Amino acid sequence: DARVTQTPRDKVTEMGQEVTMRCQPILGHNTVFWYRQTMMQGLELLAYFRNRAPLDDSGMPKDRFSAEMPDATLATLKIQPSEPRDSAVYFCASANDRSQTNYGYTFGSGTRLTVV
């Protein structure tokens, strides 16, 4: 089965350090999403790319977060500097919005980030 690959699976870092999370979307999918999941807020959208162009990053704290898609096979989410409140599970998902019959999202396994 095709899958979305996220690395790393787990990351523990000290406050102030840079964190980079990577995502390889499913080949042929043209939309990529970054979500953050916490107990308090649930699943929140951070950024959304379509055909590698950023369409919506309104959910992302701009002063410390950045999201890019350097090519169709790689999406990155960076936090610099990291803070304890950034501790969460970060999910990447991809989909093909050119499909008329199935626009189901496929999620990666997530990156569990702990900032101490």
Next chain:
Amino acid sequence: GIQVEQSPPDLILQEGANSTLRCNFSDSVNNLQWFHQNPWGQLINLFYIPSGTKQNGRLSATTVATERYSLLYISSSQTTDSGVYFCAVSLFYGGSQGNLIFGKGTKLSVKP
């Protein structure tokens, strides 16, 4: 923005029982998906169902877009069905599907 409400928030079942989970949404949508998050955190897409009815094994879903709700049916529940079930919706236009707005989920526990 679109509001998504799921009910019940928690559900405990005995293995073999059937259940119905509900998702209400506040505005017109043309993209509705159901997900299962297992106890290990993995989010699995169950259905892409903007309207109509679909079935996959013991699971089926129905969306009545005009009345702004969707139902997820689980029959003959198994312990492996435990986890959190999320409904998510979006409204797309201009050729772009937009991003999904998630409900808070229904936490299901199936006891042996």
